[in-house]
Amino acid sequence: MTQHIDSVKAYVGVFIALIILTFTTVYVSQLELGEFHIIVALLIAFIKASLVAWIFMGVRHSSKMTRLFVVAGLLWLGIMMLITFGDYTTRIWDYTPQPWSQKPTVGGVH
Amino acid sequence: MAETIVPVGHEPVGHEPPPEVTHLRHHFATTEQQLDASMLGMWTFLITEVLFFGGMFTAYAVYRFMYPAAFASTSVYMDVWLGGINTAVLICSSLTMAMAVRSAQLSRERPLVLFLILTMIFGTIFLVIKYIEWHSKWVEHLVPGFNFQYNEAPQYTHHAQILFFLYFCMTGMHALHMIVGLGLLTYLLIQAIRKVFTAYYFTPVEMIGLYWHFVDIVWIFLFPLLYLIGYHHPK
Amino acid sequence: MATIVQGTPEAVAEPVDYLNVSHTWKSWLFTTDHKRIAVLYLISITLMFVLGGAAAVAFRINLLSPEGVFSAETYNRLFSMHGIIMVFFFLVPSIPATLANFLIPIMIGAKDLAFPRINLLSWYIYVVGALFAIYAVVRGGVDTGWTFYAPFSSTYSNSYVLAAAFGVFIAGFSSILTGLNFIVTVHKMRAPGMTWSRLPLFVWSNYATGLIQVLGTPVLAITMLLLAFERIAHVGIFDPNIGGDPILFQHLFWFYSHPAVYIMILPGMGVISEIISCFSRKRVFGYNFVAFSSMAIAVLSFVVWGHHMFITGESMYSSIAFSILSFLVAVPSAIKVFNWTATMYKGSISFDTPMLYAFGFIGLFTIGGLTGLFLATLATDVATHGTYFVVAHFHYVMVGGMVMAYMGGLHFWWPKITGRMYSEAWSKFSALLVFVGFNLTFFPQFILGYLGMPRRYHNYPPEFQTLNVLSTAGASVLGLGYLLPIIYFLHSLKYGARAGNNPWGAAGLEWQIQSPPTTFNFDETPVVTEEAYNYGPVEEIVG
């Protein structure tokens, strides 16, 4: 592995970006965004995490294999969360609240 | 899966310094192979960590979906200031950690020691603030299973308790990782003072750096999920 | 640290190998040699197997009569410990931690695994986990079944759930570390010329297993931890009284435990590929497909877990999706079965003991896998869930499949591991006993299951007795079948004939080095120039 040494500038730049994003997320959380609230919060968190991974953790210099591993980790987390969620959001005979819509829920098909 | 043949036995360009300097272990052919193996091992380990925390995140997602109002009601007790400061502290520590790795890569011994110490200081500050927060939760009777009483909105007692449980689990696991990280940093510090790390051998610094940044990333997600839920939710 | 070979006068007579290089306790307990660690694992999991097997024998005796002989309490603790020990402390580490630990570095031409000290650490972690489990047994056992379903385990059971769950939690880390080590080793330690397409299929299947271990086990760990917290502090994460959802526990548990069943079969499939090819003197038919199917199983195994929850009140749409995905994961298994069969076509087949086990594997795994399809089919799962049909299914794949493969692998590589041959006649006899005993034990359970006999019952309606008696009779034959190898293997250590480097005439790097191998396996790093299973040039192209 050839060494890549990042400049101090890059590190400090990321640092400043992270701090700004932290303020942004706190600020945004106080706006009336309704359901988009969480989406924005997670989006910002994702950008922050990517910055840390990409620069601080050096993914940008890493091999394809390392990147594949990183993506695989996230993918598996996604599989676990999405499929579990798929169950909770599609149970129709069991009362589940539906915060994402204002439409009446389909009641028990008992 | 397309990967080329590993460069075992293939001579690296330039001169390979002696094993005392590179800390090459017997079963590796080259330093490069050893470094690659360590890094891949570390990343694989971090994947297991992602899924370890992932179990709690899944539980969080499910219950937040089931009990949105109860979860939102807890935000009154979450100190966004302390959480925010802690986020900043961790970001600082990530910066100093990155700088520490950089110093090691450049064989700069004094800065390495300095940055390691700074990282540890930030880590400690984080834990102290965390302790203050937990303590206030204890005082406010918000520790599930021990003294839980939810006066904010008694109708949500049960469901808010789930959130507080997840709060303690997730921040607790995170803090545990910080403590382990501090232990590892102490080890690094000792080695750094003994001038073990050079441009030829800094794998431990780099690996522990990765770990430290990962712990930072976990917090980056915990902060909005735990502190900013329904911050502005209509009562 | 591995000890350096010292040429003592006594050792001059015999060639130095990893076994006789040193005899002190310390040299074993602090070894970093993957081969010695494999032997340590072999001893520990054998003990656990005997413990789990003893529990099975005990509760099979109970099932001889409808009223049973044990109290409900005893029975429940027996089958729970049987399941927990067999799964987490025997079958999950079985082939990976022993045979693969021993063979992977050799097969890819490396001196050791990438992280020898982590390898040793994983054994210590395993031992600590096992001690916790044994502590739970000694204190009075645990009665939750191996599945630990909440809220029974978290709130109602008054047995030693915490100790057992903690043991499982700890053992999980040992499994993670083993998997991590394999992944890195296969990526980074291959000898020059050992390309991915030249890897023995055994390495491929263990690589795939490693992926599952790394990606799945952490979730089991956190699930066990949450369960423990719930039990200690009663915080409501799974307890419906406080708004928790018991089905969430099942999601998290099966997210690990379904893929785990492939941790418990993939390495076995790898062993079978090696054995079939060796005793047919033939390259494996369709190498690429077999290798790729291991990876496909590893990936797909993560999206089918809900088939254990068809009737729990999981969403109907989820169930339907999980059902079709379960069929999808069966396809790569089908590929393997057909390819093994095709490998024998125009081979030159000999019937040594490992091959007998391989035959047993193919037959029993096929039956076990096909009955898995009954369970993946929604309507028939409704009729058979929670009955002995499921018990029969998983023993066919786990015992008929994986344990057969493990035994086959042990017989195949025993000469390499110990340098000695075991008794040919006895080993064939015991293979026969295992096959007959196994079918007698578990085939009647399919019928019992469809008749409706529920699992985890310490007593049962009298009309089920005949089949249960057959099953118990089979279990005693099976027990004998497993007892014999323990005896003749031990016997061979001292009295067995010297095996030589390559008793089976097999291809593969491990057969080109000394038996038993030296501490660093190879004097110099080998350079690989040929495909795996090179038993001669390709003579015929089909289709």
Added chain:
Amino acid sequence: MLASLAPILADLPPLWPTQASAQAGPIDDLYIFLTVVSAVMTILIFVAIIVFAYKYRRRAHPHATQIEGSTKLELAWSISPFLIMLIMFVWGAKLYYAAQNPPKDAMEVFVTGKQWMWKIQYPDGGREIDELHVPVGQPVKLTMASEDVIHSFSIPAFRIRHDVVPGHYDSVWFTPTKPGRYHLFCTEYCGNQHANMIGWVDVMEPKEYANWASGGGAQGTLAEQGEKLFQQFGCSTCHLLDQQGRCPILRGLYNKPVQLNDGRTVTADDAYIRESILDPNAKIVAGFEPNVMPQFKGQVTEENVIQLIAYIKSLSPSTPASQQGVQQRPVVIAPGATGAMPNVKSPATQEKQPR
């Protein structure tokens, strides 16, 4: 010779379960299909192995012919099994789907699982433990709840089974077709006496059933029992039948949409009413205050809940829910309706924990 075998054969255990419901036949057909496919595949593979093992044994065939493999063959034996599996999947899913949708005219029976017994309640008020009586030919829908851990309600002769998960209402339905007495099992491990959580299902001719049923219900129908409880638990002190106090009117509630105070709308089905009684604060009706209605968890059993639901149901004419608009009942915001009664702590959650 053969004749002497006859008594032994007669003594053999049954190899096939009785078919006693309309569900059993179709499921058995699918099962037979699966068995045949499996048998064919198994025999195919066994025969191939035996033939190869014999024909190419080393003595007869000392030199193996090396074959690389064949993509065409590989694809053939990956795709064709999958096609066969698709048949299994579609067939199984169809039956499963049907099992989730009980017919409208199904008779409703309530089942409560509890360590270690099955408590059965009939709409006419009859109650039994570990016995279920049903008439031949009548579709029956079971609504099931658990008071403690997960149980699973299973009748092998009917080929039906469903878990009974605490905190949920689960349901399952069947149409018995053959009079007789069949096993009823718990098939989810639920503790010590799991194996004794068994009972019987009696399938009776309709006439016989009518006879038997007339004997039951001494304490009135389920709804009448519920009415009594409604008085006994003091529900009636708040929920006046026709007059809006500080509580919602329950008449006409069942199966109607309910507007909640957080903006959501839900349907007042069994599960909702159950939750409203056990944990009223989980969902607050728009215009009302939380913490007024006491929590009845720990005071009423799941059986009581079923009786209360039956009563509340009986207050609604049985019109389909779909035609109703949101919030037809008048809503008046009651002034000063807070903090009337303290929450009743559930004794179940206070129990000492075994470790």
